[in-house]
Amino acid sequence: MHTSPQAQQNNSQASGNPEGQRDIYLDIAIIGGGIAGLWLINRLQTAGYQCALFEAKALGSDQSVASQGMIHGGIKYTLNGALTGASEAIADMPAHWQDCLVGCGDVDLRGANVLSDHFYMWSTASVTSKITTFFASKATRGRVDKVAPADRPALFRQKGFRGQLYKLVDIVLDVPSVLQKLASNAAGRTYLLPTESARWEKDEEGQCLLHISTDSETIRVHAKQFIFTAGKGNADLLHQLGEIAPAMQSRPLQQVMVKFDVPHKFYGHCLGADKTPRLTISSHPCLDGKWVWYLGGSLAENGVKQDADTLIDHADRELKNLMPWLDLSHAQWSTLWVERAEPRQKNLVRPDQAFIERAPHCRNLAVAWPTKLTLSPNLATATLELLNKQGIKPGKVADFSALSSLPQAPVAKSPWDTAIFHARP
Known part of the structure; x- marks a missing residue:
């Protein structure tokens, strides 16, 4: 006979726990502490749920901290000259995040750093007239503005520039500061749980239970709902429970990082022949006081087929081709998968x-991916709708003392602060 988590809690409290074992009963247990999991715990706590987040390495490690930090409205998905499902799905997201940044959104992001309040898109002289005409159409009004030569940033006030420059409503965030703010909002509830310390159990009724091994005891985590938000780690977590669905796909990149002694702050996409930007540039401050250009777009997507040195050579040629006036003689380079x-x-x-x-x-497991950094708020909203549909409501105040032996998860360092850079020969 299946016993509900609440009944298990009552039985445990009545009979006492075996020596060396402790139980905690939560409304929601989130597994994975990237942007998605952190945004979710912020929303759930506000809604009154008793919840905890468990992260295997560091908050934002792997996918989130490697993001370029763009909160975009989908214009970069219109490079075929038409609005798409992807572009329309996120059209309102910059405004949503802006509300949060000033403290009037569904999550408080006050204090997170905004690197730029806009993003540029530029064309070479060979860009198709179809794109230029589309950007001037009513469909993109309020989302794209053509930049007059006198208003261009210094990087594009050059005699050698023959293309067009557009300004987008997108914003760029310093992702580590966003992670830090989200974690501070959930202070004391974001636990470090190395993979080797966790063991999953599923009973014959399909109810999941998490066992956590410490030096002195075993902690059993019961939850009305476990939610996996571990990015590429979701597949392995499901495998541990003997599950294969929901299924996952991966989309690898090899990004290029270019470190400058003097700041060249710029955020923009270069239009190319593909449906994705030929090159995407975002600028990020380093702990050593220098600045890094983080290069994505088609360069990074195609870069998975190249070794690091070949990709760096390609990136160097691309920058010299697109910005021949840029001095790269003292730049240092690295790549990131x-x-x-x-x-x-x-x-x-x-x-x-x-x-x-x-x-x-x-019975008590859901699996989630935001699919894009920008859509983390949408994921949280969809999760709350799912919980409501399942009739999972906030319960009584949980006793978190069972988790007191677990350290709090740190925020991951930026990849440009841990990478090894070198000059090109």
Whole structure:
């Protein structure tokens, strides 16, 4: 006979726990502390749920901290000259995040650092007239503005520039500061749980239970709902429970990092022949006082087929071709592999929406991917809707003392602060 978590809690309190074992009963247990998991615990706490987040390494490690920090409204998905499902799905997201940054949104991000309040998109002289015409159409009004030559940033007030420059409503955030703010909002509830200390159990009724081993005891975590927000780690977590669904796909990148002695702050996409930008540049401050250009777009997507030195050579040629006036003689270079995790789609296409779905054979488990940093708020909203649909309401105040032996998870360092840079020969 299946026993509900509440009944288990009552029985445990009545009979006492075996020596060396402690139990905690939560409304929600979140596994994975990237932007998605942290945003979710912020929303759940505000809604009154008793919840905790467990992270295996550091908050934001792997995918989140490797993000370029762009909160965009989808214009970069319109490079075929038309609005798409992806572009429309996130059209309102810059305004949503802006509300949070000033303290009037669904999550308080006051104090997180904004690197730029806009993003540029530029074309070379060979860009198709179809794109230029589309950017001037009513469909993009209020989302794209052409920049007059006198208003261009210094980087594009050069005689050698022959293309067009557009300004987007997108913003760029310093992701580590966002992670830090989200973690501070949930202070005391974001626990470090190394993979080797965790063991999953699923009973014959499909109810999941998390066992945590410490030096002195075993902690059993009961939850009305476990939610996996571990990015590419979701697949392994499901495997530990004997599950294969929801299925995952990965989209690898090899990003290039270029470190400058003097700041060249710029945020923009270069239009190319593909549906993705030819090159995306974001600028980030380093702990040593220098600045890094973080290069994405088609360069990074195609870079997975190249070794690091070949990709750096390609990036150097691209920058010299697109910005021949830029002095790269003293720049230092490095690369970073990033594996973006997403819910599996037919033909492995890029998903348009945030995703959360119940595991088919686990009664109290759901699996989630935001699919894009920008859509983390949408994922949290979808999760609350799922909980409401399942009738999972906030319960009585939990006793978190069972988790007191677990350290709090630190925030991951930026990849440009841990990478090894070198000059090109």
